[in-house]
Amino acid sequence: MLRTENLQIRRGPKRVLTDITLEVRPGEVLGVLGPNGAGKSTLLAALCGELAPTEGQVLLDEDALSQWKGAERAQRLAVLPQTSTLDFAFRVEEVVGMGRLPHQTGTVRDAEIICAALEAADVGHLAGRSYLALSGGERQRVHLARVLAQLWPGQNGQTLLLDEPTSMLDPLHQHTTLKAIRAFADRGAAVLIILHDLNLAARYCDRLLLLEDGYPRALDSPQVVLQPQSLKDVFGLDVLVQPHPELGHPVIIAR
Amino acid sequence: MRTLVKPRPLFIGLSALCLIAIWLSLALGPVSLPLLDTLRAALRLIGVPINGDGLEQAELILGQIRLPRTLLGLAVGGVLALSGVAMQGLFRNPLADPGLVGVSSGASLGAAIAIVGGSAFGGLPDAFGPYLLSICAFLGGLGVTALVYRLGRRNGQTSVAVMLLAGIALTALAGSTVGLFTYLADDATLRTLTFWNLGSLNGASYARLWPLLFVTVAVSLWLPRRASALNALLLGESEANHLGINVEGLKRELVFCTALGVGAAVAAAGMIGFVGLVVPHLVRLLAGPDHRVLLPASVLAGAALLLFADLIARLALAPAEMPIGIVTAFLGAPFFLYLLLRGRH
Amino acid sequence: MRLSTRLIMLCAGFMISHVSLADELPQRWVSAGGALSEWVSALGAESKLVGVDTTSQHPESLKSLPSIGYQRQLSAEGILSLKPDVLIGTEEMGPPPVLAQIRNAGVPVEMFSAEADLPTLEGTLAHLGRLLGDEAKAAQVFKAYQQQLEALQQQVKQAQAQHTSPGVLLLLGHAGGKPLVAGKDTAADWLLTQAGGHNLATHTGYKTFSVEALAGLNPDVLVFADRSLTGDEARKALMKENPILASLKAAKDGRIYELDPTLLVGGLGPRLPDSLKQLTAEFYPAAPANP
Numbered sequence: 001m002l003r004t005e006n007l008q009i010r011r012g013p014k015r016v017l018t019d020i021t022l023e024v025r026p027g028e029v030l031g032v033l034g035p036n037g038a039g040k041s042t043l044l045a046a047l048c049g050e051l052a053p054t055e056g057q058v059l060l061d062e063d064a065l066s067q068w069k070g071a072e073r074a075q076r077l078a079v080l081p082q083t084s085t086l087d088f089a090f091r092v093e094e095v096v097g098m099g100r101l102p103h104q105t106g107t108v109r110d111a112e113i114i115c116a117a118l119e120a121a122d123v124g125h126l127a128g129r130s131y132l133a134l135s136g137g138e139r140q141r142v143h144l145a146r147v148l149a150q151l152w153p154g155q156n157g158q159t160l161l162l163d164e165p166t167s168m169l170d171p172l173h174q175h176t177t178l179k180a181i182r183a184f185a186d187r188g189a190a191v192l193i194i195l196h197d198l199n200l201a202a203r204y205c206d207r208l209l210l211l212e213d214g215y216p217r218a219l220d221s222p223q224v225v226l227q228p229q230s231l232k233d234v235f236g237l238d239v240l241v242q243p244h245p246e247l248g249h250p251v252i253i254a255r
Numbered sequence: 256m257r258t259l260v261k262p263r264p265l266f267i268g269l270s271a272l273c274l275i276a277i278w279l280s281l282a283l284g285p286v287s288l289p290l291l292d293t294l295r296a297a298l299r300l301i302g303v304p305i306n307g308d309g310l311e312q313a314e315l316i317l318g319q320i321r322l323p324r325t326l327l328g329l330a331v332g333g334v335l336a337l338s339g340v341a342m343q344g345l346f347r348n349p350l351a352d353p354g355l356v357g358v359s360s361g362a363s364l365g366a367a368i369a370i371v372g373g374s375a376f377g378g379l380p381d382a383f384g385p386y387l388l389s390i391c392a393f394l395g396g397l398g399v400t401a402l403v404y405r406l407g408r409r410n411g412q413t414s415v416a417v418m419l420l421a422g423i424a425l426t427a428l429a430g431s432t433v434g435l436f437t438y439l440a441d442d443a444t445l446r447t448l449t450f451w452n453l454g455s456l457n458g459a460s461y462a463r464l465w466p467l468l469f470v471t472v473a474v475s476l477w478l479p480r481r482a483s484a485l486n487a488l489l490l491g492e493s494e495a496n497h498l499g500i501n502v503e504g505l506k507r508e509l510v511f512c513t514a515l516g517v518g519a520a521v522a523a524a525g526m527i528g529f530v531g532l533v534v535p536h537l538v539r540l541l542a543g544p545d546h547r548v549l550l551p552a553s554v555l556a557g558a559a560l561l562l563f564a565d566l567i568a569r570l571a572l573a574p575a576e577m578p579i580g581i582v583t584a585f586l587g588a589p590f591f592l593y594l595l596l597r598g599r600h
Numbered sequence: 601m602r603l604s605t606r607l608i609m610l611c612a613g614f615m616i617s618h619v620s621l622a623d624e625l626p627q628r629w630v631s632a633g634g635a636l637s638e639w640v641s642a643l644g645a646e647s648k649l650v651g652v653d654t655t656s657q658h659p660e661s662l663k664s665l666p667s668i669g670y671q672r673q674l675s676a677e678g679i680l681s682l683k684p685d686v687l688i689g690t691e692e693m694g695p696p697p698v699l700a701q702i703r704n705a706g707v708p709v710e711m712f713s714a715e716a717d718l719p720t721l722e723g724t725l726a727h728l729g730r731l732l733g734d735e736a737k738a739a740q741v742f743k744a745y746q747q748q749l750e751a752l753q754q755q756v757k758q759a760q761a762q763h764t765s766p767g768v769l770l771l772l773g774h775a776g777g778k779p780l781v782a783g784k785d786t787a788a789d790w791l792l793t794q795a796g797g798h799n800l801a802t803h804t805g806y807k808t809f810s811v812e813a814l815a816g817l818n819p820d821v822l823v824f825a826d827r828s829l830t831g832d833e834a835r836k837a838l839m840k841e842n843p844i845l846a847s848l849k850a851a852k853d854g855r856i857y858e859l860d861p862t863l864l865v866g867g868l869g870p871r872l873p874d875s876l877k878q879l880t881a882e883f884y885p886a887a888p889a890n891p
Contacts, residue, residue, distance in 0.1 A: 312680075573675075574681055574682060
């Protein structure tokens with residue numbers, strides 16, 4: 001399990017993240033919310049080992065993250081960044097196949113997994129196409145398939161970190177992507193996801209972390225975290241919170 | 256999507272091309288040897304006792320002139336192409352060239368120091384001369400690349416962008432230093448410098464060949480083992496890191512292999528351009544960017560293409576010889592422009 | 601053995617040895633040096649030349665021979681394809697591995713010095729004479745050359761007795777542009793001094809000069825050698841590319857003269873005495889010309 005203890009990140013004199021203690025629990029989707037500059041991406045960077053904590057620590061299975069060797073860590077922890085640049089004409093399945101790099105499962109099994117991951121990210125129909133010929137949204141889903149393939153089938157002990165995986169997707173694909181991520185968590189993987197869209201967060205996450213200027217303002221279920229007063233304080237937005245007529249989760253409506 | 260050539264036909268085709276190039280390189284030359292004589296001379300070389308008049312000369316031409324030259328061409332072409340792939344992977348850009356890390360300009364500077372310095376001491380001594388030149392070129396290439404690499408490192412991380420800028424700056428510096436030497440040089444030294452900068456496989460001898468062959472084989476065996484890691488590196492450094500690859504180590508290996516390979520090639524044959532830039536492109540057009548195919552295929556393609564270029568260099572103006580750098584530039588530059596105009600696939 | 605038999609055998613021996621010596625003399629020559637090619641022609645052996653380098657431009661007929669390229673970048677196989685019996689050239693020949701390959705193929709490589717002085721020339725001509733099997737002719741040619749030079753020296757001494765030696769600069773250029781000034785230790789310097797001039801440049805080798813330096817030296821006579829143009833074209837190009845020259849005393853006096861640049865490389869050549877004579881006439885226009 002991936003967790004932090006009193007994590008603090010400073011850039012120069014400025015405190016970017018303060019006092020973050022959280023666990024990314026197996027079978028759970030943890031959403032991270034906050035306005036721009038709240039520290040969401042910094043938190044992700046610290047959680048995947050790109051940023052060293054100024055204070056506190058990040059632990060994976062009770063060992064410091066920095067102690068983990070590359071391939072072993074990659075078998076347990078996968079990261080989907082917000083943007084990816086790839087300037088070479090790989091085929092879609094080759095890009096997804098790179099996710100299998102940390103594993104030694106052989107080409108046959110890898111091919112099965114690649115196929116399944118492509119389907120899960122709803123890019124199965126793009127197999128055989130050149131990556132460079134895809135639209136922004138299609139490329140984003142291909143990279144999602146890659147990180148899904150990296151942790152396939154997703155089970156206890158594996159953690160998936162995602163930075164705004166739906167930013168370039170149309171409404172339909174926003175939901176299909178989150179459903180696939182949800183399915184991953186249901187199989188036992190731990191998922192942390194940064195989202196901008198409050199309603200998507202409310203629907204698909206089990207818990208939410210609300211960040212304000214680097215401070216953890218709230219860490220609890222959506223019902224508890226998404227209160228009009230908190231949202232007004234953090235986002236400066238006047239909102240109404242209503243339960244979803246069919247599913248019951250909070251729905252945020254701007255006033 | 257455009258159909259790509261599958262690996263097996265690609266390797267068969269490239270190997271055949273290589274064999275044809277080797278054959279032509281051994282069979283053709285300013286001295287016209289009848290085919291039969293060439294075959295008999297080849298047999299004599301490996302110890303089969305065949306006698307016949309004119310065969311001594313054929314054996315000499317084949318064994319002392321054409322064979323070392325062919326081997327040199329194979330090694331130089333192969334290692335330059337391989338280094339091109341490595342640099343295009345390191346900079347994650349298909350327009351990258353081994354010269355970007357400064358190895359070519361460093362080698363040029365080293366050679367200039369040897370040539371001009373040597374003439375200041377009354378000419379390069381005959382026996383020592385070629386070796387001194389090669390050693391200085393090699394050390395120059397290695398030295399400048401090491402400097403570029405150091406400049407790019409901060410806090411244990413190597414910034415490829417900084418390396419690129421450092422490479423440009425040091426190339427400019429090396430170039431102006433060579434310019435200074437050019438100014439200080441007399442006519443004869445100037446000509447030597449110019450010809451060195453144009454590259455040539457002329458005067459290949461086994462003694463000077465072994466270090467390069469060794470380096471080429473070593474690098475050609477080592478880099479393909481990192482093919483999957485190189486593929487991942489193209490996604491981006493942090494993405495590759497998240498896939499469990501030691502990115503810093505990989506970058507160091509790429510820079511080192513390039514410095515070693517190109518340094519040795521330039522030391523043996525002078526500056527030969529465009530091979531590192533164009534050959535990987537060609538292979539990618541045929542077979543896609545997967546390094547597991549690209550790396551070994553580029554070695555074969557580079558070796559074959561350089562031998563073909565050398566054929567032109569040797570025969571076009573016979574009995575004189577054109578510097579091979581001119582041939583590769585004449586062939587490479589228009590092709591490269593064509594690639595740019597054609598747009599990306 | 602009887603005397604007559606011995607005599608016959610002795611004569612036969614001489615003749616055979618002469619014949620076999622002639623067999624051993626190289627018949628097919630490849631020359632990698634302009635001055636050497638000229639001397640071979642001057643010694644009457646031009647027909648033996650089967651290939652020459654790019655600096656061998658005199659006599660004109662050499663230009664129709666196969667070219668082996670630049671003397672420092674020779675191709676072993678290229679030269680061997682001409683089936684030579686000997687390769688001659690100065691110490692500037694190269695690259696050394698190629699020379700080794702040629703030697704290994706059984707073709708002797710004869711090196712000559714490119715120093716521009718008479719003792720070297722004597723050695724060169726003697727060497728060539730041996731290779732041609734006509735040492736007498738070579739010695740004769742040298743003697744004549746030496747006499748010519750001595751006569752010229754006399755002329756110069758006479759002229760210098762009555763007139764001051766002119767300050768001279770020699771410019772070596774390419775289509776008029778970027779001319780280099782010949783300093784000490786160059787063949788140009790030797791030429792200028794032999795012709796009775798005084799080389800105003802004190803540096804060694806060929807260097808570019810700034811325009812102020814040129815103007816400051818203000819030579820009486822300016823000699824220029826252009827690698828790509830000749831005659832009026834060369835003169836015009838020189839003045840066009842370097843307008844400062846128009847302000848020099850030499851220009852105003854109309855004392856700018858042309859010199860063939862091939863005379864400046866590879867050691868003393870056969871055409872030198874004529875050029876020297878011309879230079880001396882140009883340096884001392886008032887002195888009576890020697891018939």
